[in-house]
Amino acid sequence: MDQIIELIQWSAQPDNQIQKQVYKRAQELSQDTQFLIHLCSVIIGNYDAEIRYRAAVILKSAVKNCTTLPETLQQMLIQVDLSIQIMRQAFVIIVPEVVVRNGIKNSNIMMEYLIKLIDSDPVIATDCLSKIIEDLKFNSENINYYGTDTGLQLIDQLIFKFISLVEHSNTQVVVNSLNFLNYNIFFMPPSLNQYIDCYINILITGTRSQEQQIRLKCFQGIQALIETNRDKIKQMNLVIMACVQSLSDPDKEVVRFVELCLTDFLRFNDAEDYEKTHLLEPYLQQILQPIILNLAITRSDQIAIQPTFSNSYNQGGKNEDEEQDEEKTLGEYSLRSVSNLLLKKLIEFYDKTIVPIVLQIIDQLQQQQDWKQQEIAVICLGLFAEKIMENHANLVPNILMSLFQEKNQQNEYIYASTLWTFSQYNEWIKTVAINETQFIQSYLKLLLISIENQSIIVKESACSALNSLSKDAFFILQPYLLDLFQVYLKALSQKGGVLLYIYQSITTILAECETIENQELIDLIMTKLISNLIDLNDYNICPLYECLAEAVEKFGQRALKYIPVIYQAIVQSMNGYVQSIQNGKTRLLYQQKEILKRSFDVCIKIINITKESFLELCDQSFLQIVDLAIQDTETDVKQYALSLIGELIKDCYTIFKNVNIAIVLNEYIYAQSISIDPSKLFLATSNNAAWALGELAMKDPAKLTVIFNAVMEKLIKIINEPKFPKSIAQNLCIAICRIAGSHIQQIEEFIPSFFKRVCLILSQIKSQSLDEYKEESFKILINIVKMYPGRVINDIKYFVYCIVASNEFPSIKPLFVNILQELQQSFGQQKFDSMFSSDDLPNGFRMKMINIYGV
Known part of the structure; x- marks a missing residue:
């Protein structure tokens, strides 16, 4: 016990390293049930309250990691002295964790104690019970037994009790009770279903409470209902009215959930729900201004709302649990992002009504001195771009000219948003490109200058706008590629996170180019990219490898002289993965796996152009890395390794001479x-x-x-x-x-099992990239029919259909016609015709068969 007390005392040290060692040691000890019992003895013992509280914190961690919980744990925890404030906190920390870890059906002692505690200490009881039901929604498998498990039946029986508690005089009890009931909405137990009308009225009434926490919980409950059980809301008009009235709530977190409610209301699954859109129409004039003003950037946003790059390279070394913890739900979006989503939904359903109103609001915002309001005006011009081009095309030239104003470039947030808004008018820019050369040149000049700007968000927006333009109208960029790449290559001399956006933008531009013939430009690009091949086991190498993979594929033989240097770099990166596994460095393994996958991508492109000469680059250790990768526990890594093997078989098969x-x-x-x-x-x-x-x-x-x-x-x-x-x-x-x-x-015995299915699936292939393989497959199917006509007679119509329904292949036509004629002769005309008499063949099939193939 003395050692455990010492461990607890060490946990109070402010040094992070000491705390890590304490919790690592606690994790090791957690497999011993006596350790948990000793911690619980401290919590209920005659020790200093601070020591007892820290024991509870350690116990919570240990409960998560232990294999089984000791049976006596519940009996001990109900002895915690709740008259001491810090022990009340300790109780709330540990009890829900124990119940969830143990399972409600195995926690009868604790559950019965909590239920009795509702009357004597409702704050603690409701807090614990609401945390238990909250965890059920996200983690516990107990939800699968709802309505049959005795513990969950107990929760179901508590519904009416908690409905009565929302009238309690203590605000915290009300908040806890609302939280408990809100999470039950996702399960909709029988009792809540029975009293749902009553509860909806409680939620609507609660939206007008003087207490911020109560208003927030009420809108969270309304959102949960709209999201999962909107059919239970009989008076949706009252819900809409509550939302409209609360858009001006002084608390921004409440407003955020109000907007989430309206956004979810506009997500319809059926026609009946869609008809309810009229409920919001009378309030459109009233709600647009507050929603638009909520686009104002806050300190927590720190970045414009416009969608640019999804930065998948700043995740650090996370294990799977940490990644799952970081998955964001809709409710975790900022108010600015939620307002953006809601406006998009409003545009979708009420565009003709709201665009004129929005244009007036934008005009007012442009006159304001506050830069945040000016930035909202710019953002709105982008958000409503499609409908402005569609219904107010005459305004577009003036809008775009206004975006060129120098004042828009004096604030980095307005500047970044201006570039994004420009990109939303690509359809208009594309149509005027031929006649408006001066405008196009000015726009491209602005984008290129912006890439060299000191602000990272301006650079990011410029790269995003160029990417968008290259995808929507690459012909506009084509004459300026040399200038464009010179700016990009200059930007590659910089360091830090901005390189991510430059690499991704170069990758996108290269992907859109049909070909690049200019060897001087190729040399410039490859030399600059290769010069940045440093820190090869750093996670930030990933976007550079993606860029190199695209460059090697696009330049082909013209990039051959750079291949040895690139290959040596990716081998060094792949060895980082091997070393992480060998050294058991799981903290860095996630990063090394991502680097490995990008390395494999580059390697595939190298194999595609070097063919059998790839053997001159690699040695036996290369195959050992691939072998290690296909045995990896992560499916993604296996897939990349198997793709690489497929390319090796195709282009460098000699590498497998001994395997x-x-x-x-x-x-x-x-x-x-x-x-x-x-x-x-x-x-x-x-x-x-x-x-x-x-x-x-x-x-x-x-x-x-x-x-x-x-x-x-x-x-x-x-x-x-x-x-x-x-x-x-x-x-x-x-x-x-x-x-x-x-x-x-x-294959004779296998034919009945696959022939029809294969023919039907092949008939659905529309991608031209698969034409080569489809033609090859047709030849094989023709050979099967030729060799085993008796095996395919019942499915011959599917074989004929898959070829007739596809594009005509010159090499297939004579083979196909020949095999059909053989079948006619073999089975006779009457039986041959009967094979195609089925109603499941599409209209026009027989005519196409006659007109194209003459049969």
């Missing part, structure tokens, strides 16, 4: 039902492994012989799953055709 890669790939095809793979993780891995096997079937079919039957059985099982993702289904069918075609003498 039967077919046996390895077969291990990563999982014939699991989608019903037990809802996230489709196994399916995605199987997809990449099957594609690689398809490449192997074309390159070295003999290697497949040993696993042919096993692979075909698994792939056939997968493609016959219901509700199959279309792109994966198409890939797997192409792989099946390739594998079947490589062993056509062995």
